[in-house]
Amino acid sequence: MDNSELSRTLDTNKKQAEFYNTKKKNLPTRIWSSIREKTLHGIRKDLNIQQDFHDLHKIWFGELKGKKVLDLGCYAGNHHSRYLAENSKQYLGLDLSKVGIDILNKNLAHIPSGVGVVQDFLSESFTEKDFDLIYAYGVLHHFENIDLLISKLNEKLADKGQIISYDPLQTSTPIWLIRKLYRPFQSDAAWEWPFSRKTLLKFDKHFDILEKRGVLGHAKWFFILNLLPIPQEKKLKIGKSLHKKDWENSNTSMSHLFTCMQLTMHMQKRGS
Template sequence: MKITESILETNKKQKEFYNNIRQNFSTKIWANFRNGLLNQIRKSIGIQDQAYLLHKEWFGDLSHKKVLDLGCYSGNYWSLYLAENSKDYLGIDLSDVAIAKLNERLKPFPNAKAEAVDFLSSDFADKDYDLIYAYGVLHHFENTDILIDKLNDKLALKGEIISYDPLETSLPIKIIRTLYRPFQSDAAWEWPFTKKTFYQFQKAFVIKERRGLLGKSKWVAFLDILPISANKKKIIGQKWHQHDWDESLASDSVMFSCMHLTMLMQKR
């Protein structure tokens, strides 16, 4: 599928944004909610650690794998681990400022490097990756068909993708996002997964495993208004999260009630 000039121009604007982050008021409000309250919920009931550990399990033996760390900025939670343990590692991001920082961190690893390049552009010609790690990245592409074509082009035979992205399939979250989106400074490259997006990936790849996060557990914050102890709130939150985690493996309805989705996908 042809990559249009408008997509590449949007990515240039995205590069400028992340090189000189300037969030407007509404974007800052959402960021504070996401990085404040939601992070507090994730940490208090162990959601984030569980997702990271699952990703490490999904990596498997990296010693023979060529790895692409897609949209890694200056390094995500697992970037240095991937760089140290994989046969070949490349981290890419639009931001040359962030990539310069990552290259400094990669100096101890001779088989690792980072490049500031647009994944969709012809400037990025490398391929045959055994693993593409895309943490918080795939939802930055508005055109899912073009993204899927490019992912398939870059993967080796039976290559895998590990993704982690926001969903807007929960009605309350969709309403909130719809209300603030017109005022959002990064709206042009923020496209949380819809049901259609998920089914596009499901059709294009073999989804070997998936987990939803922040379904029932996203309502833990409202327990603060009840006269219960912090420990009791934590126990309830962990129970709700485990329900999200376990049931989203097979139930679309539970998965779509969640705010985040992580997947292990394999090239068909």
């Protein structure tokens, strides 16, 4: 591992910790976040996209009873944090933010085998390993150096350990262009690195990708459909059909996956 690169990344993560403890965003970032969330939240809700992710992740977890689980970058807890803590043999929630982990620990107070810790995943002081499952919901794209990340994931996973991830993509040309124009004004640009084609190829090289699903490929244009003077029922029917096409084709076709805005993957550590 390149020590200078690791040191630079750890310094960046200190700034990231401060950002998530204070949530201080500049005006362009606040405007972009508001527009993005209002637009995408409506689409995800109307087309049942978020629920599809949550349901699929629960299937991918499998039987948790004997598993040691790392909930990576969980802040105060994500949709599945409580479920993972209550059903696994050992649960560790890890985040850079003390504010987030304090909240998480209050919510886990009734679970003897569950705890949240404030620590950097890449730091030498984080010594826990042999995780059967690493759940990384909206986290892996915060690492600029994918080689560092992949090396650490392999180090921390048990034999045949699995990763379930969920991250944004910038492989769609219009999305890449929008992000390119916005990035110079972005408060959190130093640790926001949506997956590129190159990123995906690196994960595919180092892990067995058991399954992957992309969303908001064709379905991202649902917001335009919503502007048209046609019955809402018909809009939803078309939108759900587009989402279904994204969901099914992205698992088998990389070209279709590259049109999507978000990706979830179920990966497994390769045997030595």
